[in-house]
Amino acid sequence: MIAGKMLHRLVKRVSVRVPSSTANLGPGFDAFSMALEEPHLELVVERVEGGEGVVVDVYGPYRHRVPTDPHRNAAAKVLLKLAEKSGGTQGLRVVIDASIPVAKGLGSSGAEAAGAVVAGERILEMVLNEEERIRIAASAEPGSHADNVIASLLGGFNIIDNSPAGLTYLNIKPPDYIGLVILVPVVEKKSTDEARKILTSPPTLTEYSQALSRSSLISAALALGRMDLLLKLIPFDPFIEKVRANAGLYGPGYRWEHLLEEKKKLLSEYGVALCISGSGPSRLLIYDVRRGVEKIERAVEYLSERIERLAGGLEKVIYTRPTTQGAKIIEEH
Amino acid sequence: MIAGKMLHRLVKRVSVRVPSSTANLGPGFDAFSMALEEPHLELVVERVEGGEGVVVDVYGPYRHRVPTDPHRNAAAKVLLKLAEKSGGTQGLRVVIDASIPVAKGLGSSGAEAAGAVVAGERILEMVLNEEERIRIAASAEPGSHADNVIASLLGGFNIIDNSPAGLTYLNIKPPDYIGLVILVPVVEKKSTDEARKILTSPPTLTEYSQALSRSSLISAALALGRMDLLLKLIPFDPFIEKVRANAGLYGPGYRWEHLLEEKKKLLSEYGVALCISGSGPSRLLIYDVRRGVEKIERAVEYLSERIERLAGGLEKVIYTRPTTQGAKIIEEH
Numbered sequence: 001m002i003a004g005k006m007l008h009r010l011v012k013r014v015s016v017r018v019p020s021s022t023a024n025l026g027p028g029f030d031a032f033s034m035a036l037e038e039p040h041l042e043l044v045v046e047r048v049e050g051g052e053g054v055v056v057d058v059y060g061p062y063r064h065r066v067p068t069d070p071h072r073n074a075a076a077k078v079l080l081k082l083a084e085k086s087g088g089t090q091g092l093r094v095v096i097d098a099s100i101p102v103a104k105g106l107g108s109s110g111a112e113a114a115g116a117v118v119a120g121e122r123i124l125e126m127v128l129n130e131e132e133r134i135r136i137a138a139s140a141e142p143g144s145h146a147d148n149v150i151a152s153l154l155g156g157f158n159i160i161d162n163s164p165a166g167l168t169y170l171n172i173k174p175p176d177y178i179g180l181v182i183l184v185p186v187v188e189k190k191s192t193d194e195a196r197k198i199l200t201s202p203p204t205l206t207e208y209s210q211a212l213s214r215s216s217l218i219s220a221a222l223a224l225g226r227m228d229l230l231l232k233l234i235p236f237d238p239f240i241e242k243v244r245a246n247a248g249l250y251g252p253g254y255r256w257e258h259l260l261e262e263k264k265k266l267l268s269e270y271g272v273a274l275c276i277s278g279s280g281p282s283r284l285l286i287y288d289v290r291r292g293v294e295k296i297e298r299a300v301e302y303l304s305e306r307i308e309r310l311a312g313g314l315e316k317v318i319y320t321r322p323t324t325q326g327a328k329i330i331e332e333h
Numbered sequence: 334m335i336a337g338k339m340l341h342r343l344v345k346r347v348s349v350r351v352p353s354s355t356a357n358l359g360p361g362f363d364a365f366s367m368a369l370e371e372p373h374l375e376l377v378v379e380r381v382e383g384g385e386g387v388v389v390d391v392y393g394p395y396r397h398r399v400p401t402d403p404h405r406n407a408a409a410k411v412l413l414k415l416a417e418k419s420g421g422t423q424g425l426r427v428v429i430d431a432s433i434p435v436a437k438g439l440g441s442s443g444a445e446a447a448g449a450v451v452a453g454e455r456i457l458e459m460v461l462n463e464e465e466r467i468r469i470a471a472s473a474e475p476g477s478h479a480d481n482v483i484a485s486l487l488g489g490f491n492i493i494d495n496s497p498a499g500l501t502y503l504n505i506k507p508p509d510y511i512g513l514v515i516l517v518p519v520v521e522k523k524s525t526d527e528a529r530k531i532l533t534s535p536p537t538l539t540e541y542s543q544a545l546s547r548s549s550l551i552s553a554a555l556a557l558g559r560m561d562l563l564l565k566l567i568p569f570d571p572f573i574e575k576v577r578a579n580a581g582l583y584g585p586g587y588r589w590e591h592l593l594e595e596k597k598k599l600l601s602e603y604g605v606a607l608c609i610s611g612s613g614p615s616r617l618l619i620y621d622v623r624r625g626v627e628k629i630e631r632a633v634e635y636l637s638e639r640i641e642r643l644a645g646g647l648e649k650v651i652y653t654r655p656t657t658q659g660a661k662i663i664e665e666h
Contacts, residue, residue, distance in 0.1 A: 031546035159553055161546040161566065168565060170553055202535040208572070211541060212548040213364035213494040219549035220492055220503055223556040232501060233494070239541070 013046040014122045015331040018115040019323050020100040021107035021151035022182075023278040025286075026234040026241075027214040033107070033151035033158045034174060036182075037323040041111050042330070043075060044095040045119035051091025054079045058096045065102035066112075074109040075116035077140040082120040085136075090124065101315070103188045105278035110148030111327075113137040117153070118327045130154075131167065138162075142193045148278065155326035157222050174322040175225040179289040181300055182320060185281045186313035187251050195279035198247040203239045210238040227288050234273040234286055235263040241276050250281045251311025258310050262303060270299040283307070289321075346379040347455045348664040351448040352656050353433040354440035354484035355515075356611040358619075359567040359574075360547040366440070366484035366491045367507060369515075370656040374444050375663070376408060377428040378452035384424025387412045391429045398435035399445075407442040408449035410473040415453040418469075423457065434648070436521045438611035443481030444660075446470040450486070451660045463487075464500065475526045481611065488659035490555050507655040508558040512622040514633055515653060518614045519646035520584050528612035531580040536572045543571040560621050567606040567619055568596040574609050583614045584644025591643050595636060603632040616640070622654075 019035040041060070048055065054076040056068040070076035075094045083090060094116060100108040117137045121128050128136070133153055138146040146167060150158045154171045161168040189195050203211070214233045221229035245256040259274075266272045266285070272295065273286040283303060287296045300317060307314045352368040374393070381388065387409040389401040403409035408427045416423060427449060433441040450470045454461050461469070466486055471479040479500060483491045487504045494501040522528050536544070547566045554562035578589040592609075599605045599618070605628065606619040616636060620629045633650060640647045 027545065028549060029545065030542040031549055159546065159549045161543065161550055163543055163569070163571075165569070168550060168562065170550055170557075170559070170562060172553060172557075199538055202537060203541050204535055205532055208536050208541055208544060209363040210494065210496055212360065212362065212545040213492065215545040215549045216361060216364055216492045216552035217494055217501060217503055219553040220505060220556045223553045224503075224505075226503070229501065229503060236496075236498070 010047070011123055011332050013044060013333055014119040014329055015042060015044045016115045016119045016327050017042050017330045018111040018152050018327040019155065019325065020111055021148045022105070022284055023107065023147045024237070024240070024275065025218060026237045026275040027211045028218060029211065029237070029240045030145065030147060031160055031215060032218070033147040033160065035151040035155040035323050035326060036106070036180065036320050038318055038320040039100045039106065041099045041108070041115065042097040043112065043115035043119060045079065045116065045123050046093050047123060048091035048093050052089050053091060055093045056096070057093065058098050060096070060098040062098035062100065062102045062108070066096060066098045073112070074140040075112040078113050078116035078136055079120045081136055081139060082117065082124055082126065086124045086126050088124065092120070092123070101184050101282070104184050105189070105276065105280045105282045106182065107148030107152060107278060110137070110141055111152040113140040114149050114152035114327045118329065122329060122332065134167065143196070153326045155324040157322065159219050172223050173324055174222055175227060177227065177289045178322055179287045179296065180320045180322065181285040181296065182277060182318040183283040183285070183300070183303055183307060184315045184318065185251055185283070185307050185311050186315045187281050187311065189249055189280060195244060195249055198244055198249065199240065201243070207239040214238070231267065231271060231273045231286065231288070234275050235267055237275065244276070244280060249279070250276060251307070254311040258306070262306055266299050266303065270295040272296060272299040274303070343380070344456055344665050346377060346666055347452040347662055348375060348377045349448045349452045349660050350375050350663045351444040351485050351660040352488065352658065353444055354481045355438070355617050356440065356480045356484070357570070357573070357608065358551060359570045359608040360544045361551060362544065362570070362573045363478065363480060363495070364493055364548060365551070366480040366493065368484040368488040368656050368659060369439070369513065369653050371651055371653040372433045372439065374432045374441070374448065375430040376445065376448035376452060378412065378449065378456050379426050380456065381424035381426050385422055386424060388426045389429070390426065391431050393429070393431040395431035395433065395435045395441070399429060399431045406445070407473040408445040411446050411449035411469055412453045414469055414472060415450065415457055415459065419457045419459050421457065425453070425456070434517050434615070437517050438522070438609065438613045438615045439515065440481030440485060440611060443470070443474055444485040446473040447482050447485035447660045451662060455662060455665065467500065476529070486659045488657040490655065492552050505556050506657055507555055508560060510560065510622045511655055512620045512629065513653045513655065514618040514629065515610060515651040516616040516618070516633070516636055516640060517648045517651065518584055518616070518640050518644050519648045520614050520644065522582055522613060528577060528582055531577055531582065532573065534576070540572040547571070564600065564604060564606045564619065564621070567608050568600055570608065577609070577613060582612070583609060584640070587644040591639070595639055599632050599636065603628040605629060605632040607636070
């Protein structure tokens with residue numbers, strides 16, 4: 001009888017790798033998100049024997065921008081919620097390698113929250129379903145928005161409807177031939193909440209109809225691999241980007257007319273789509289990798305010069321791709 | 334040399350068959366349309382020797398609702414435009430079998446316009462491309478809206494973005510297992526223009542975001558055959574149906590609270606989605622034919638009783654399906 005018994009060994013330490021994400025993709029305000037191969041972050045959760053609550057340690061290039069107060073840190077907020085749900089008093093430590101630019105529209109806090117839910121579930125021996133993971137991770141985000149969190153948890157392209165009646169989402173594998181470049185400006189947004197408060201005047205009926213027709217075309221085009229439609233429609237958000245650009249969120253003195261000029265030139269001359277990543281200020285370029293590198297290189301050169309000259313300076317350029325790999329455990333012991 | 338010459342024989346008479354269509358499908362305001370197997374109309378265009386301009390004859394069950402003035406009749410307006418474009422002075426006669434309920438939200442004028450462009454192109458020996466056909470047919474519609482026209486021309490499910498920068502559309506084959514029932518109330522709308530004038534107050538930012546996320550989910554679900562998502566989301570238009578219901582467009586004394594109650598009951602008890610067809614007042618039921626007929630029959634019974642009692646009476650019930658067949662020539666000589 002004793003031979004049949006399994007020795008139950010507690011996992012003490014779990015490491016996860018989590019992709020960053022880009023939200024909106026032009027017209028898809030609060031509805032679209034896509035996981036990015038790079039940048040990504042790694043996050044470790046470990047038991048603290050005799051401890052209680054959650055201790056946060058942060059290192060990596062963006063360590064100075066990630067709060068270590070467990071009531072303000074996204075990963076810690078998730079771990080505190082999981083600990084409460086599991087009914088235990090286990091002390092935990094989370095170590096975050098902050099490698100995703102913070103406050104740049106690349107879902108850094110969503111990635112932390114997604115990583116924490118995957119690592120926390122394992123270390124606290126919980127069994128959550130996909131929707132529970134999403135809800136818990138989203139609860140650490142401003143306004144409980146689930147868009148970045150879903151991309152970092154599931155990978156791929158995601159369409160999300162988060163209404164009082166319940167969360168509905170669809171995960172789609174993006175076409176293999178999408179190439180992406182992120183241009184990260186020096187300017188930082190204060191917070192996603194601030195970017196949201198800019199949106200005080202309502203859309204017109206025309207903007208409403210254009211936003212839903214273009215986002216519907218984009219989502220069907222992603223499902224069907226229609227790159228031509230993606231490139232044609234992603235640049236032309238009819239409302240949100242315009243309001244935010246004119247509020248100065250994308251750079252001091254930089255306005256919608258500048259962005260629109262860039263969108264039109266990049267599409268017509270280089271076949272490249274430009275939109276703002278999430279609530280900004282990062283710019284996202286989308287192109288067809290089958291067309292070779294020359295045009296995208298020229299597009300990056302043009303846009304880099306524009307950001308340097310008109311939008312307050314360029315911090316870095318990241319060449320990346322969509323990824324279908326969401327947050328995953330890479331080591332445990 | 335004479336033997337090699339083809340005798341050019343003019344076509345004198347062309348008959349076309351054209352499907353009706355349903356627009357919006359819930360959240361997809363001005364963006365979605367789907368061609369219906371039934372009802373359909375037939376339309377004949379013939380040369381009038383020695384005549385000029387366009388003469389309109391109408392017969393069939395809805396003959397009293399179709400104008401015969403060529404400057405108000407959709408088919409005649411298209412034929413006048415084609416004649417002008419072709420530079421000829423050929424007199425034409427169009428005979429319309431008015432079998433699609435008029436002013437009920439089933440795209441009857443769009444079907445006439447689509448039929449006229451297909452028949453007119455043939456009889457006037459023109460060569461138009463798909464986009465030209467759409468533009469000419471849409472020019473006969475109120476506000477040049479292309480949604481019903483595209484469905485009647487191309488068949489299938491269609492996503493349309495009609496912006497100053499140009500027309501973009503995507504034609505998708507709907508899943509084979511969609512069943513549809515149309516309940517046509519006695520109440521008539523004055524016109525699509527009137528239904529549009531009701532929409533005076535702008536949507537909120539939440540309604541904007543919900544409309545675009547739900548319509549994006551619906552279009553991807555149609556592309557991927559995800560019937561579960563279609564049924565869950567089509568009923569829940571966040572803005573347009575509510576405003577129009579409360580303006581009395583769907584029946585005297587009938588309000589959004591009535592419609593919402595029906596939507597919820599039909600979905601939860603029968604697995605059937607309810608939305609308004611186009612700008613109304615017809616109700617469209619969407620169901621999965623693989624689930625058998627019992628539930629849809631009970632759903633129709635329930636909704637028929639509600640329309641009789643709350644919305645001013647029921648004119649007819651039409652059991653139908655989507656069709657991938659657009660307007661086509663069925664006879665010529």
